[in-house]
Amino acid sequence: MDSMIAAAARALAGGDALTALQRVALRDDPPALALRGIAMAQLGEHPRARELLRRAARAFGPHESVACARCVVAEAEVALAQRDLGDGKGPAPLLAAAHTLQAHGDTTNALQARLVAARRLILLGRLSEAAGVLAAPSADSTPTVVPARLPPALAAVAALTRAELALRALQIDAARAALQQAEEAAQHAGVPALQAEVAHAHALLGQPAARLLGPRGEQALLLQDVAALRASADTLVVDACRHAVHAGDVALPLARRPVMFALVRALAQAWPDDADREALIATVFRTRHPDETHRARLRVEMGRLRKLIAPLAGVEATARGFALRPLAGRSVAVLAPPVEGEQGALLALLADGAAWSTSALALALGDSQRTVQRALAELESGGLVRAIGQARARRWVAAPMVVGFTTILLLPASPPNP
Incomplete structure (x- = not known):
């Protein structure tokens, strides 16, 4: 040299x-x-x-x-x-x-x-x-x-x-x-x-990582609080950050079963009461005008859910709808992300401060570039992200005001097969 x-x-x-x-x-x-x-x-x-x-x-x-x-x-x-x-x-x-x-x-x-x-x-x-x-x-x-x-x-x-x-x-x-x-x-x-x-x-470690939804209202949780809740054997946790259901050491991943997860979350948020059939159809199937085909599909999906979560809870039909009945006398808690909607994972990736291309975001999230572009456009209109550069050199960064919580639980993770 x-x-x-x-x-x-x-x-x-x-x-x-x-x-x-x-x-x-x-x-x-x-x-x-x-x-x-x-x-x-x-x-x-x-x-x-x-x-x-x-x-x-x-x-x-x-x-x-x-x-x-x-x-x-x-x-x-x-x-x-x-x-x-x-x-x-x-x-x-x-x-x-x-x-x-x-x-x-x-x-x-x-x-x-x-x-x-x-x-x-x-x-x-x-x-x-x-x-x-x-x-x-x-x-x-x-x-x-x-x-x-x-x-x-x-x-x-x-x-x-x-x-x-x-x-x-x-x-x-x-x-x-x-x-x-x-x-x-x-x-x-x-x-x-x-x-x-x-x-x-x-x-x-010191920023809110999730929201706990329960009968007493909403509560912000730190990462260590989330870890403690997930480890509890006395609580059935419906995790909307990772799309899974937990009870102690037992975990049921539902990231690849979006309808199943939407149903169990709706039931968990209604617990200890039952959830109305019409409300379930509107939430899960995204329609405000249900007909008999939707009600039949709801019964079929509830049967699948009942079988799927049998090790952790039962699903009981009521006069008004359906109710979640956790086993072993457990209570029910719903972990909700700090940012609801499909844009949450995008914000989680952009929160690292780096400039991301659309193709890299799509690869990390496992979505199409077109899906990511639509989500970015919505976030940009809300002032949550901004674009730098033009054409192939365009990159996306989070807006400076997106602070005050951690999105680490929304970061993508390859889900195991159910």
Whole structure:
């Protein structure tokens, strides 16, 4: 490594992108291209950064596998910052790069590759895969080596990734411990953007995460309150954030059964009373003029629901409609999201402060781009989101006033098959 490349690398390590560019701005050799790409990424010029990193990887060629792998990791990190999630390749290229780096003793960059892959999977709601990537052995089945002493910035990112996985799983104690580690590492690293990200994650624990709907009215709950309620064996919890029904250790996912979930939520909100047939039809089938076919369909769907939730509750027909009867003398609670409607998950994704493309939002939510565009138009008309850029470069961000609650429970998660 010549002196100018070394000086540029030291400047980048210290966060001084402009000085690094001064050292290598007029050079087109592969190491200089890679350093220029990283510098442009630090300056927020993500498209130019990715172009330079791709040129560097091509210029290094297959005979310099470690340098190529580092470029792959750097480009993937820039793509993550751009919320470019739709390359169709999944984590395979990153994990291959991680294996190459690990095999050549570059354990720090190998860990960075796995962290980028895991964070991409987390954004897509593939939480079990993300946890597997962080814990996975290397491709030759030997244990993955983690450096005994990580650079502070990388240690902070690793702890933040563990904290996000724990928060999504409502493991509050584990999340607090990971956030404490992230805060200490970020302070030591001295990177303002990283410190702000840790502070934002900490703030989630103190913001309302859901609304508890019950006979006594509505109550705001923090994440730890939601975790405690979900763990209670004395309460049947109908979770409208994750579209599931819980009672202690028993969970019934209904994200793939929207009619079933709409029925059980309507019954739960009426508990301990019964729910009127006409109101159920209007709520579940979205019609204000029911006829006999709707009533027949309601009876059929109620029969399916009765069979589906039999381990947790019964459904009793009454003169007026239907009533939910939880087993074992449990009470009933309904967890409602802080933002109702289909736009809630969009706001949850945009709440991270990054600029998202429509295609990335559609991929994360599992919806069509047209569906996402309609939802964004409604949110934009309400002043909750705003667009930046034009045409293919258009990105969406949350409006600054969308604060005061956490939408972490609305973030997408791949539901298991019922």
